[in-house]
Amino acid sequence: ELVDPTPFLGGGELVLTTGLRMPRARADQAAYVERLAGVGVVGLALGVGVRFATIPVGLRQACRRVGMPLLEVPLPTPFVAITQAVAARRAEQQNAAMHRAAGFQRQMTRAALEGGIAGLTAVVARELDAVVLVLDELEHPVAWAGETSDLRERVAAELVALAARPARTSIAVVSDTGTLAVQRLGGL
Numbered sequence: 001e002l003v004d005p006t007p008f009l010g011g012g013e014l015v016l017t018t019g020l021r022m023p024r025a026r027a028d029q030a031a032y033v034e035r036l037a038g039v040g041v042v043g044l045a046l047g048v049g050v051r052f053a054t055i056p057v058g059l060r061q062a063c064r065r066v067g068m069p070l071l072e073v074p075l076p077t078p079f080v081a082i083t084q085a086v087a088a089r090r091a092e093q094q095n096a097a098m099h100r101a102a103g104f105q106r107q108m109t110r111a112a113l114e115g116g117i118a119g120l121t122a123v124v125a126r127e128l129d130a131v132v133l134v135l136d137e138l139e140h141p142v143a144w145a146g147e148t149s150d151l152r153e154r155v156a157a158e159l160v161a162l163a164a165r166p167a168r169t170s171i172a173v174v175s176d177t178g179t180l181a182v183q184r185l186g187g188l
Contacts, residue, residue: 001017001018001020001021002021003021003023003032004032004035005036006035006036006038006039009036009039009040009041010039010040011039011040011041012040012041012042013040013041013042014041014042014043014044014045014071014082014086015036015041015043015044015045016045016047016073016079016082016083017044017045017046017047018046018047018050018051019046019047019048019050019051019052020050020051022046022051022052022056022059024056025058026056026057026058026061026062027058028058029056029058029059029062030058030061030062030065032059032062033059033062033063033065033066033068034062034066036068037066037067037068041068042068042069043068043069043070043071044059044063044068044069044070044071045070045071045072045073045079045082046059046070046071046072046073047073047074047075047077047079048072048073048074048075049074049075050075054072055070055072104127107123107127108120108123108124111123116143117134117142117143118143118145120143121134121143121144121145122145124145125145125146126145130146131144131145131146131147131151132144132145132146133151133155135155135159139156139159151180154173154180155180155182158171158173158180158182159182162182169183169185170182170183
C-alpha cells in the first residue's frame with residue numbers, strides 16, 4: 001500500500017493493492033500506472049470494497065493506455081489466494097518446461113546415436129522449426145535440415161564478419177525474411 005512501490009519491484013510482478021493510498025485524481029492514477037509499467041510490472045490487481053467500490057476510471061484508462069492487465073479483486077478474496085494460485089501456475093509451467101527439455105534431450109541423444117550429426121541436425125531443425133546448417137572447422141557444410149537455398153551464402157558472409165571480430169563467437173541478423181543466428185562452437 002505504497003504511493004510508489006517501484007523501488008521494491010524488479011519487473012515481472014503482478015502488483016496487488018487495496019488502493020488505500022491510491023490517489024483519487026486521474027492524473028495521479030495515470031502516473032502511478034506509468035511508474036509501474038516503467039519498471040516492468042506485468043499486471044495490477046485492485047482489491048475493491050476497501051477504498052474504492054469499483055476500479056476507478058483513471059486507473060482503467062491508464063492501464064489500457066500502457067497495455068497493462070488490470071484485475072478487479074472482490075473484497076472477500078484474500079490476496080494470499082491469488083499469490084498461491086500464481087505460484088502454483090508458475091510451478092506447473094516450469095515443470096512442463098523441464099519435462100519438454102528432458103524429452104528433447106532424449107530425442108537429441110537418440111538422433112545422435114542413430115543418425116550422427118545429420119540426425120541430430122534434423123531433430124534440432126524440427127524442434128526449432130528452422131533451417132539448421134552445420135559447418136566443419138573449415139566452414140564446409142557437414143549437415144543441414146530444411147531449405148538452404150541462400151542460407152549457405154548468408155552464413156558464409158556472416159562468418160566473414162564474425163572472423164573480423166575474434167572476441168565474438170556468435171552473431172544474429174534479423175531481416176524481413178527471418179532471423180539468422182550463427183554460433184561458432186569450439187572443439188577438441
